[in-house]
Amino acid sequence: MELRGASALVTGAGRGIGRAIARGLAAAGASVTAVSRTAAELEALAGEITGQGGRATAFPGDVRDPGVCAAAVARAVEAHGGLQILVNNAGVGSHAPVIETSDEEWDRVFDTNLTAVFRLTRAALPYLTRGGGHIFMISSLAGTNPIAGMAAYCASKAALDHFAHCLMLEVRQQGVKVTTIAPGSVATGFGGEGDKAESWKLQPGDVADTIVDLLRTRDAAHLSRVEMRPLRPPKRA
Numbered sequence: 001m002e003l004r005g006a007s008a009l010v011t012g013a014g015r016g017i018g019r020a021i022a023r024g025l026a027a028a029g030a031s032v033t034a035v036s037r038t039a040a041e042l043e044a045l046a047g048e049i050t051g052q053g054g055r056a057t058a059f060p061g062d063v064r065d066p067g068v069c070a071a072a073v074a075r076a077v078e079a080h081g082g083l084q085i086l087v088n089n090a091g092v093g094s095h096a097p098v099i100e101t102s103d104e105e106w107d108r109v110f111d112t113n114l115t116a117v118f119r120l121t122r123a124a125l126p127y128l129t130r131g132g133g134h135i136f137m138i139s140s141l142a143g144t145n146p147i148a149g150m151a152a153y154c155a156s157k158a159a160l161d162h163f164a165h166c167l168m169l170e171v172r173q174q175g176v177k178v179t180t181i182a183p184g185s186v187a188t189g190f191g192g193e194g195d196k197a198e199s200w201k202l203q204p205g206d207v208a209d210t211i212v213d214l215l216r217t218r219d220a221a222h223l224s225r226v227e228m229r230p231l232r233p234p235k236r237a
C-alpha cells in the first residue's frame, strides 16, 4: 500500500504500543486518527506528529461505547478523506482467578478486547473495501498460550484471533487484508504495571515497524498472522 496520504485509525494510541504505531505510520506518511480515553495523551501525540510535519487527529473516547466506534471512523474519513488502515490495538489485561472474576470485570475485558473491535471493524469496512485496505488486530500470545489466573484476558484474545481469521476469509476477495499480530511481552505499562523498560522485552516500536513492513508487502501477498517474541526472555526456574 502507498502509505503517503493513506488514512489510518489507531485505537489505544495514547501510550504504549498504539502510540508507537501511530508515530510509525505518521513517519511513513500516513494521516493518523488517534483514539483512546485520555485526551491529554492524544493531544500530546497529535501535537508531536503535526510538529514534525505529519497529519494527526485526536479523537478522545471509550471504544466500549458503540457511538464512539462509529463516530471515530466517521471522523477519520472526514478529517483525512477516507480510511485505508484500521489498527485495533486498544486492550486491557485482567489478573484474577475465575472464581474471583466479577461480571463487570468479564464485561470490561470482552467489551474492550473483542466487541469494540467488531464494532470498529464493521464501521470501517465500507471505506476499506473502496480500493483496498488493511486491518490489524493487536492480539497476544496469550490467545494461544493459556495462563492460569488470566482466563478472561486469554479467552478474549483467543476469540479475537478467531474473529480475525473469519474476517480475513470473508474480505480478502474484496482486497482487504486482515493481519493478526500476537506479541509476547512488550515493554509498556500494560495492566497498570508502570513502565517496565526491561531490555529483554519487545519494544513498542518493534510492533510499529512490523506494521509498516506489512503495509509495504506486495498487494497480492498477504501475511495474515505474525507472532512476535523477545529473543532472550529470562529462563524460567
Ligand SMILES: NC(=O)c1ccc[n+]([C@@H]2O[C@H](COP(=O)([O-])OP(=O)(O)OC[C@H]3O[C@@H](n4cnc5c(N)ncnc54)[C@H](OP(=O)(O)O)[C@@H]3O)[C@@H](O)[C@H]2O)c1
Residues within 6 Å of the ligand: 011, 012, 013, 014, 015, 016, 017, 018, 035, 036, 037, 038, 039, 061, 062, 063, 064, 089, 090, 091, 092, 093, 112, 138, 139, 140, 141, 182, 183, 184, 185, 186, 187, 188, 189, 190, 191, 192
Ligand atoms: N504490553 C504487552 O506485553 C502486550 C503483549 C501482548 C499483547 N498486548 C496487547 O497490545 C495492546 C496494547 O497494549 P499496551 O501494552 O500498549 O497497553 P497500554 O500501555 O496499557 O496502552 C493501552 C492503550 O489502550 C487504551 N485503552 C484502553 N481501554 C480503552 C478503551 N476502553 N477505550 C479507548 N482506549 C482504551 C489506553 O488509553 P486510555 O486508558 O487513556 O483509554 C492506552 O492508550 C493490547 O491490546 C494488549 O492486549 C500487549
